[in-house]
Amino acid sequence: MRYLITGGAGFMGSNFTRYILRKYSDAVVLVYDKLTYAGRLENLHDVKDDPRFKFIKADICDEEQLVKAVKEFQPDAIINFAGETHVDRSINEPAPFLKTNVLGVFNILETARKLETPLVVHVSTDEIYGNLWGKEPADEEAPFRPSSPYSASKASGDLLCQSYWRTYRLPVIIVRPSNNYGPYQFPEKFIPKTIIRALHGKPIPIYGRGDQVRDWLYVEDFAEAMDTVINKGSKGEAYNVPGFNERRNLEVVETILKLMGKPKSLIKHVEDRPGHDRRYAMRGDKILALGWRPRTPWVEGLERTIKWYIENEWWWRPLLSDDYFQLDTPWRKG
Ligand SMILES: NC(=O)c1ccc[n+]([C@@H]2O[C@H](COP(=O)([O-])OP(=O)(O)OC[C@H]3O[C@@H](n4cnc5c(N)ncnc54)[C@H](O)[C@@H]3O)[C@@H](O)[C@H]2O)c1
Structure with missing residues (x-):
């Protein structure tokens, strides 16, 4: 399978890239990453010489570059980890969050629609459900109540994915992880x-x-959840991935x-x-039903x-x- 992994030089994207190359001998990966302050080739140092691995430094907001990469690479799936991710920074300077997390996602969806990419998997977040202090954990149908510019931009990207499924039947799956932790996470977190x-x-x-x-989830367990969703998930669906x-x-x-x-x-x-x-919390019935659980x-x-x-x-x-x-x-x- 051919994976185009946007944001693959960041924390979760690099761990996912490593996981996929280790698990599947026939996997071919193109990491497409702008290398912002949070993205680093050092995160991929142990796979960069693998002949199945390719890298391009490019922005998901740049339509021309993205179309060119998708045309040339012909991915079976675009997996979108690219994002501005630090809540504190979004309070200080929201603009890059709106650009990458909303317009960038729109650009991926449009490119996939025009070039008929077989699958898009978009990484959203549990933060879109907002503060669940004293409330039941959110299932996938719970309302979005984002509190920060970061979570509002992520909620917008998530809604765009939903709309592309409903309007165009674009084959997209949304994944909403809880807080990840593990190797290669930027020192500001x-x-x-x-x-x-x-x-x-x-x-x-x-x-x-x-x-x-x-709700903390080890990053390699999340990579496994992504792999499960890619192989067993249903298009047009969203899957919470809690750490329990x-x-x-x-x-x-x-x-x-x-x-x-x-x-x-x-x-x-x-x-x-x-x-x-004060609290994020999600139900995980749908992902558990696919056979995944954190290890x-x-x-x-x-x-x-x-x-x-x-x-x-x-x-x-x-x-x-x-x-x-x-x-x-x-x-x-x-
Ligand atoms: N870390 C968590 O606990 C967590 C939890 C829930 C959801 N998420 C989501 O998971 C995704 C990955 O998070 P992370 O912690 O690995 O983030 P990260 O900040 O470590 O990495 C983000 C990556 O995206 C790249 N990037 C940013 N803007 C780009 C652009 N315009 N074009 C191309 N590449 C761009 C960066 O260079 C970097 O490599 C994000 O979408 C984030 O919102 C993260």
């Missing part, structure tokens, strides 16, 4: 930030009281510190993020992640900016 700061004995910021609940592993933020940091043998005194409570959703137990996944960051300083050290260890809230930098 919660779990790598905690690990890297703990390694340096630096204070670890927690927004507000740290009682926000997220809800944890309070404070608990996450405390567990990491314990596993690393670091003191809890490193935790520093800072001003909460505006519009911060990696929480503490084991954390241990593997910590070990990876300890052993791969070459990967994250160049990414630390001068102010990396400051406690300023990003939306105040503006």
Whole structure:
């Protein structure tokens, strides 16, 4: 099978690329990635010399480049991981989020429609359902109530996919994962930030009281969920991919510190993020019915992640900016 993976040089896309090349000897992959600050060829260092792997540096918002790539590569599926992904950045500067997460998705759908690509799989997010504190976990039919510019842009991309199925019968499947964690995640994100700061004995910021609940899923388990949906999912459907592993933020940091043998005194409570959703939660009946379930137990996944960051300083050290260890809230930098 021929996979055109947009955003394949990012955290989840690179883990998916690695998974597919390992699992299928006849897989051919074209990673199509703009290489924003979050996308790096270092994320693909171990597959870049594989003859089944190709890479092109290009923007999903650039119609000409995308059409050319799809015409030349003739994918069986376009798998869209490309996105602007950091909620804090979307509060500070929403424009790139609207561009990539809405117009970029539109461009992929239009290209697939015109060139009759057999399948598009779009990666959405659990954040589109908004704050579910004190409520039932969302099933795939639950209303969208995004709180941040990031989640609003993701909800828009998701709705465009739905409309292309209903209007044009474009063969598209939507996947809505919960919070992923694991190797190759950019150091600005919660779990790598905690690990890297703990390694340096630096204070670890927690927004507000740290009682926000997220549902954590190991990134390789998500790659397996994507593979399941590609092979067994129904076109026109959306699939939630929960981790079945809800944890309070404070608990996450405390567990990491314990596993690393670091003191809890490193935790520093800072001003909460505006519009911060207290809880995300999804039902997973549809993906479970396809035969997938997460394999990696929480503490084991954390241990593997910590070990990876300890052993791969070459990967994250160049990414630390001068102010990396400051406690300023990003939306105040503006
Ligand atoms: N990380 C999570 O926990 C999580 C949870 C739910 C959903 N998601 C979604 O999964 C997808 C992947 O997330 P991630 O954590 O791997 O993100 P990431 O920020 O690590 O990677 C995003 C990748 O997209 C590329 N990209 C950005 N704009 C592009 C453009 N215009 N054209 C081409 N490439 C572009 C970047 O260069 C980068 O390689 C995103 O759509 C995100 O919204 C992530």
